[in-house]
Amino acid sequence: MTPVLQLEEIWKTYASGDVEVHAVRGVSLQVQCGEFVAIMGSSGSGKSTMMNILGCLDRPTKGRYLLDGVDVSTLDRDQRADVRNQKIGFVFQGFNLLTRTSAIENVELPMMYARDSVSSREMRQRSMEALEMVGLAQRFDHHPNQLSGGQQQRVAIARALVNRPSLILADEPTGNLDSRTSIEIMEVFQTLNDRGITIVMVTHEPDIARFNKRQIVMRDGLVRSDEPVRDRLLAREEREALPTLTDPAPSISAP
Numbered sequence: 001m002t003p004v005l006q007l008e009e010i011w012k013t014y015a016s017g018d019v020e021v022h023a024v025r026g027v028s029l030q031v032q033c034g035e036f037v038a039i040m041g042s043s044g045s046g047k048s049t050m051m052n053i054l055g056c057l058d059r060p061t062k063g064r065y066l067l068d069g070v071d072v073s074t075l076d077r078d079q080r081a082d083v084r085n086q087k088i089g090f091v092f093q094g095f096n097l098l099t100r101t102s103a104i105e106n107v108e109l110p111m112m113y114a115r116d117s118v119s120s121r122e123m124r125q126r127s128m129e130a131l132e133m134v135g136l137a138q139r140f141d142h143h144p145n146q147l148s149g150g151q152q153q154r155v156a157i158a159r160a161l162v163n164r165p166s167l168i169l170a171d172e173p174t175g176n177l178d179s180r181t182s183i184e185i186m187e188v189f190q191t192l193n194d195r196g197i198t199i200v201m202v203t204h205e206p207d208i209a210r211f212n213k214r215q216i217v218m219r220d221g222l223v224r225s226d227e228p229v230r231d232r233l234l235a236r237e238e239r240e241a242l243p244t245l246t247d248p249a250p251s252i253s254a255p
Helices: 047-054 077-087 103-112 120-133 149-161 179-194 235-240
Strands: 005-016 019-031 036-040 062-067 088-092 167-171 199-202 214-219 222-228
Touching: 005 047, 019 047, 019 062, 019 222, 036 047, 036 179, 047 167, 047 199, 077 088, 088 149, 103 120, 103 149, 120 149, 149 167, 149 179, 179 199, 179 235
Parallel strands: 036 199, 036 214, 088 167, 167 199
Antiparallel strands: 005 019, 005 062, 214 222
């Protein structure tokens, strides 16, 4: 089976005056369909540079990056933009929602930039399906300022799903959330992963990484460890063990 992503001796070098800085140094790894991977590391470890390369936001200095078997490391800016729109869904720490548009309109945005035109009716249908997947269909007409932080992140996840990408990239997706809401968001990701969606997540939080299935630790631009998560946490169990709130999070249907 072709890996969703495959890195072959990836290097990324920046010039800082007369000095070359090797942000990523010869990294090789694969992520198979249906994996749920955490990339960890301290500041300067190379994890953010790695995420930019995986998301086709930057190109490696050397090496090959294959996404769904296609070498994207040599593509130009426009071609990388097409790949980002068609193959990758992004979830960011800051949600990055448009404040003056509703939840469903935020979810529709990626389809507006798709190479193949999508009818307004299909856009609305696919957006509602994505919101249902994250348990937020009943808030489709709410604007971001009418939603909690966790609900805004659910909208952002729905937006990442709507073009049916091969890969979801999540960059510190719980960084702006409290502990309870972080667990709820990890439950969303685990439910999506149980449906076969491939997820790669950058996080600096060891507790959040324990919800993943595999953990890659970077330091000094190198992969220092790459192994399955032992004693993996199940977000649903962790959430159910929390004290009951009067306004519980929207439920997410199991696959």
